[in-house]
Amino acid sequence: MAGRKLWQALGVAGGVVGAAGAAVGVGVASHKRHEIAKERRRLAGELDSGGRQPGAEPAPTSSSVMTEDGIRLACEELPSRTGEPLLTVVLVHGFALDRRTWHFQREAFPLMADPSVRTVLYDQRSHGRSERAPQQSCTIDRLGHDLDSVIRALAPEGPLVLIGHSMGGMTLMALAEQQPELFEERVLGVGFVATSAGEMGSAGLPGTLLSRHNPVTRGLGALARVQPRVVEGARKALGDIVWGFTRRYAFGDRRVDPALVDLVDTMISANALDALTDFADTLGTHDRLAALPALAGCDVLIVAGTKDQVIPFSHGERIAAELPKAELLELEGVGHLPLLERHEEVQEALEGLVRRAASRAPRRRRWRRA
DSSP states (O other): OHHHHHHHHHHHHTOOOOSSSOOOOOOOOHHHHHHHHHHHHHHHHHTOOTTOOTTOSOOOOOEEEEOTTSOEEEEEEEOOSSSSOSEEEEEEOOTTOOGGGGHHHHHHGGGOOSSOEEEEEEOOTTSTTSOOOOGGGOSHHHHHHHHHHHHHHHOOSSOEEEEEETHHHHHHHHHHHHOHHHHHHTEEEEEEESOOSBOTTSSHHHHHHSOTTOHHHHHHHHHHHHOHHHHHHHHHHTHHHHHHHHHHHHOSOTTOOHHHHHHHHHHHHHSOHHHHHTTHHHHHHOBOGGGGGGGTTSEEEEEEETTOSSSOHHHHHHHHHHOTTSEEEEETTOOSOHHHHTHHHHHHHHHHHHHHHHTTGGGOOOOSOO
């Protein structure tokens, strides 16, 4: 009995996962939980979204791709609604999330004209509706190979614009490191949203959580593997607390539409906790500054919020320093999910990136990959 209580106590103490790339172990008093629940209801009443719940249900899987090591990735292909597409936009989501992250972009890109584009989205391994992968394969290097598999299967020819959020941006860097020739021949534009080229575990919240010496992050993953019901039960019991941490670490504006916090909270909760902790080491050791020169011939957009507590704004500045021709969009007061929090402004910038990239498409001759 004492042993079981110890397991449960550890599960509760480490059972709160912070949003969009962070996991936070906390113990919070009951009155605090009720306080957050009350504020959540108040905000929902003040910011009525008309019953519209962005991405409340997972988007249907229109296709799947098998990776080199045999993991099935759930994918989605969206044709242009405005004409023959000139290029393909591939959207790559971040840690602890899934392709619903791109809710607003998923709606907007198919409506683009001049140029018209087709859009490809997918769930990263062990995320969303994609298959669970072995722990040893949960690396950013492997995510780069997964992206290559998606491109080979769903966009085997024609110009590309690749856009990644958080760990998705790191995935793009891994692909550039592995296949710089792809970025010379086919990739016209690259969008980095709230991401980093390295030193994720050096300081701040990520530094604490991604440290190899943090017993909570490491122990929580081990506990979730042997006692999944205990840990998942703790996550559900602390639902309002998790929601509060999600709002705090994913968004800069505390008055953000609760429907958006609900969306992020739903995505995080849909992923097994030990599947998420499998990525802790690779996030903490990510270092791909050396891969950035491969993007010198691409149009590059960097989007970063000044109140991002997961990947601080300085990481965006560092990428911009390595790519002097890149555009840096600084979003004052915005957190780790600008593509939701300030989706109109971000979409305008992303469409600008696509248009600049497309303007160079006729000069490219070698589209088909070997």
